[in-house]
Amino acid sequence: xxxxxxxxxxxxxxxxxxxxxxxxxxxxxxxxxxxxxxxxxxxxxxxxxxxxxxxxxxxxxxxxxxxxxxxxxxxxxxxxxxxxxxxxxxxxxxxxxxxxxxxxxxxxxxxxxxxxxxxxxxxxxxxxxxxxxxxxxxxxxxxxxxxxxxxxxxxxxxxxxxxxxxxxxxxxxxxxxxxxxxxxxxxxxxxxxxxxxxxxxxxxxxxxxxxxxxxxxxxxxxxxxxxxxxxxxxxxxxxxxxxxxxxxxxxxxxxxxxxxxxxxxxxxxxxxxxxxxxxxxxxxxxxxxxxxxxxxxxxxxxxxxxxxxxxxxxxxxxxxxxxxxxxxxxxxxxxxxxxxxxxxxxxxxxxxxxxxxxxxxxxxxxxxxxxxxxxxxxxxxxxxxxxxxxxxxxxxxxxxxxxxxxxxxxxxxxxxxxxxxxxxxxxxxxxxxxxxxxxxxxxxxx
Amino acid sequence: xxxxxxxxxxxxxxxxxxxxxxxxxxxxxxxxxxxxxxxxxxxxxxxxxxxxxxxxxxxxxxxxxxxxxxxxxxxxxxxxxxxxxxxxxxxxxxxxxxxxxxxxxxxxxxxxxxxxxxxxxxxxxxxxxxxxxxxxxxxxxxxxxxxxxxxxxxxxxxxxxxxxxxxxxxxxxxxxxxxxxxxxxxxxxxxxxxxxxxxxxxxxxxxxxxxxxxxxxxxxxxxxxxxxxxxxxxxxxxxxxxxxxxxxxxxxxxxxxxxxxxxxxxxxxxxxxxxxxxxxxxxxxxxxxxxxxxxxxxxxxxxxxxxxxxxxxxxxxxxxxxxxxxxxxxxxxxxxxxxxxxxxxxxxxxxxxxxxxxxxxxxxxxxxxxxxxxxxxxxxxxxxxxxxxxxxxxxxxxxxxxxxxxxxxxxxxxxxxxxxxxxxxxxxxxxxxxxxxxxxxxxxxxxxxxxxxxxxxx
Numbered sequence: 045x046x047x048x049x050x051x052x053x054x055x056x057x058x059x060x061x062x063x064x065x066x067x068x069x070x071x072x073x074x075x076x077x078x079x080x081x082x083x084x085x086x087x088x089x090x091x092x093x094x095x096x097x098x099x100x101x102x103x104x105x106x107x108x109x110x111x112x113x114x115x116x117x118x119x120x121x122x123x124x125x126x127x128x129x130x131x132x133x134x135x136x137x138x139x140x141x142x143x144x145x146x147x148x149x150x151x152x153x154x155x156x157x158x159x160x161x162x163x164x165x166x167x168x169x170x171x172x173x174x175x176x177x178x179x180x181x182x183x184x185x186x187x188x189x190x191x192x193x194x195x196x197x198x199x200x201x202x203x204x205x206x207x208x209x210x211x212x213x214x215x216x217x218x219x220x221x222x223x224x225x226x227x228x229x230x231x232x233x234x235x236x237x238x239x240x241x242x243x244x245x246x247x248x249x250x251x252x253x254x255x256x257x258x259x260x261x262x263x264x265x266x267x268x269x270x271x272x273x274x275x276x277x278x279x280x281x282x283x284x285x286x287x288x289x290x291x292x293x294x295x296x297x298x299x300x301x302x303x304x305x306x307x308x309x310x311x312x313x314x315x316x317x318x319x320x321x322x323x324x325x326x327x328x329x330x331x332x333x334x335x336x337x338x339x340x341x342x343x344x345x346x347x348x349x350x351x352x353x354x355x356x357x358x359x360x361x362x363x364x365x366x367x368x369x370x371x372x373x374x375x376x377x378x379x380x381x382x383x384x385x386x387x388x389x390x391x392x393x394x395x396x397x398x399x400x401x402x403x404x405x406x407x408x409x410x411x412x413x414x415x416x417x418x419x420x421x422x423x424x425x426x427x428x429x430x431x432x433x434x435x436x437x438x439x440x441x442x443x444x445x446x447x448x449x450x451x452x453x454x455x456x457x458x459x460x461x462x463x464x465x466x467x468x469x470x471x472x473x474x475x476x477x478x479x480x481x482x483x484x485x486x487x488x489x490x
Numbered sequence: 491x492x493x494x495x496x497x498x499x500x501x502x503x504x505x506x507x508x509x510x511x512x513x514x515x516x517x518x519x520x521x522x523x524x525x526x527x528x529x530x531x532x533x534x535x536x537x538x539x540x541x542x543x544x545x546x547x548x549x550x551x552x553x554x555x556x557x558x559x560x561x562x563x564x565x566x567x568x569x570x571x572x573x574x575x576x577x578x579x580x581x582x583x584x585x586x587x588x589x590x591x592x593x594x595x596x597x598x599x600x601x602x603x604x605x606x607x608x609x610x611x612x613x614x615x616x617x618x619x620x621x622x623x624x625x626x627x628x629x630x631x632x633x634x635x636x637x638x639x640x641x642x643x644x645x646x647x648x649x650x651x652x653x654x655x656x657x658x659x660x661x662x663x664x665x666x667x668x669x670x671x672x673x674x675x676x677x678x679x680x681x682x683x684x685x686x687x688x689x690x691x692x693x694x695x696x697x698x699x700x701x702x703x704x705x706x707x708x709x710x711x712x713x714x715x716x717x718x719x720x721x722x723x724x725x726x727x728x729x730x731x732x733x734x735x736x737x738x739x740x741x742x743x744x745x746x747x748x749x750x751x752x753x754x755x756x757x758x759x760x761x762x763x764x765x766x767x768x769x770x771x772x773x774x775x776x777x778x779x780x781x782x783x784x785x786x787x788x789x790x791x792x793x794x795x796x797x798x799x800x801x802x803x804x805x806x807x808x809x810x811x812x813x814x815x816x817x818x819x820x821x822x823x824x825x826x827x828x829x830x831x832x833x834x835x836x837x838x839x840x841x842x843x844x845x846x847x848x849x850x851x852x853x854x855x856x857x858x859x860x861x862x863x864x865x866x867x868x869x870x871x872x873x874x875x876x877x878x879x880x881x882x883x884x885x886x887x888x889x890x891x892x893x894x895x896x897x898x899x900x901x902x903x904x905x906x907x908x909x910x911x912x913x914x915x916x917x918x919x920x921x922x923x924x925x926x927x928x929x930x931x932x933x934x935x936x937x938x939x940x941x942x943x944x945x946x947x948x
Contacts, residue, residue: 068823068875069823072823072824072873072874073819073820073823075521075523075819075825076519076520076521077521077562077623078520078521078560078561078562078623078626078627079623079625079626081560081626082602082604082625082626091580091581092508092513093513093516093517093561094512094513094516096516099516102515102516102519103512103515103516106515112511112515115511115512117510117511117512118512121512136815136816136819137816137819137820137825138752138816138819138820
């Protein structure tokens, strides 16, 4: 039995530069009480300590203290973690798991421990190319849109031609989100006026996946903002917010994208910057920390973080103008995006948005805040675990008997749409804000 | 590799015998601060028979075994013996029977306490022990540590609900002690020896528990005091008035401030003490009790008292107590939770002493706990990197234990001795009592296979 030895300066700091420079307070905050275990989807599945938050932290701490190095087992473990942050909600000691987790994955990438040609190619194309370049992303979006809209996708599926794809691509094909051209830039003008006397001027983030797969949600968000006294400013070309990069060990690229995002808005002229994607929001609010030692951007990043609001949070803050009743009754259940509920602790505001809609009956979903398995690109990197979580989620959704599922994150929407197809259930997957926008439109047409 | 490992793998299959350094590291600690040690392997039996087979092998190879549930212990009881086996019961997690005629529940040792509570609740019954970690602690661990909880004052502790135990003895024999009979005086009450034995006498594999009817209602009160004595006198007066609340919890000044900092629920920052009182039972009875408690608190100098009107307000009032540990744990990197316990008539003295120790050694100690049963949680807010401060923590801790003993109290009310309290045990019990335990341990586990080095040295 050895008392845990305290942090030592490690000669090989270069081997794990992120964990080994992390503030000791962040790492030591974990008191390993175990209360995170029952809320962790991977621990719940395997009942192995290694697959739990407190033990991932213990392994990170060992590396940070120079008592061990980044091993293949450690690297695999860091990518088996969903990063859903349910542990942060359960943690009595307020551990900042998100920061440790991002540092750990960055060290795994720094050490190149998981490298192989296929993984490198995927990461190069996804992280370094497509999601760094908004024009390329939109061009690609158009390409997929043509493939899908022309009926080629369904023809390929019907003819079983996906069989010709390599196994892992074939499994991914159903996860390709439906692309909905035209994209946000053609649906939302750069400046759109408030429909009511203007109370606020806000910026709107259109996202990357959201922009291609769900540009209608962006339009709905603008509509809802306009209906609630906001003038909406929407820059035409917006980069990915970098959450994908930060969560996948590319903190440098994430910082680059954060700087670009900050540059695309005139912060001083805005009361708030609005995001409608739960997965992005958690990261967007972290810019102040991400850029804290950037001499040019640190101050603006603080301002950015102060003004960054999730749409539901913003509506709760300014008050929702209730739509008039259209007489229709709809039963809706709500699935919580992990980074909205656990990452940003926004739990009641989306439910308030739904409950503001006349005739809407909110049916609570059991385990509403349990991850659906989407988790960024987790459904691509860990298809088996992702599938288990999706099946569990679909079971609960079917149990409610409700056919409208509201959720506020594009990753969850794509995942649940794939779940509805594979489980053969007719579901309408919809953003809470879209339901509110419909209610306003209904009242306008009445 | 130890020669026993391939044999264990042959018995259990390679996937239920972990030997990788990363796994050994994460099974090397539990919920206790600053203690860890690597085992040689971690095994996951799925049945009592498999446990017995592992024990038989360990016997043959003289390899020590440390039994583990979810690893939430707070005295280091489940820290591995270096080079030994960790036997983890987390996968023996079935509830085998709920007997509504005899009000009993039979569960495997690895069942999560919360699941037992839910299962009882589903048939209108109550399993009263509610240790703070019940969302993840296992029932086997609760029995091995004789865990307490918030309802101890009225309902007692884990021991009061154990009717039977299936145990694998250190020689590999399987026995069942106890039964569903309310009365049974056949022979020594051997099951009682195993309750709270911290895994040192046998491996508990099944637990037969007593359930009670669920109370019909609950009333919650929150009272604040500007003097510690007033709070302590209130507690004594409530008990003297023949009222036994199910919960009678308290927070001291430092804890109140930390809670208010963290949860912002409008607690008075100048208060010296805060009491959370809950009474449960028939609605008319608890209504009357709540008002009597309120009067008693007022007579004894409470500065403010709130009675919750409904369940939602109850939950809100209870937030202060529930947030106590969370709030304290956020203040500094290292949080050490102790559980010195005294007869409740000596509580005010004990709390004042803890505060004076904190001042004398310049340490931040927040104290909260179960005022109704005298079980306190002085919580050290410190930093394990600061060796000089840690030395003062050690000193302060010893003084607190010595003082608790001098008041007729104990060094641990509900966490157990394990490694953390081992040095203090002889002073607390007297050498002859420890010698009796040692003798007992030797007769039942002559080779010292089960959790050696915990509680006392042989």
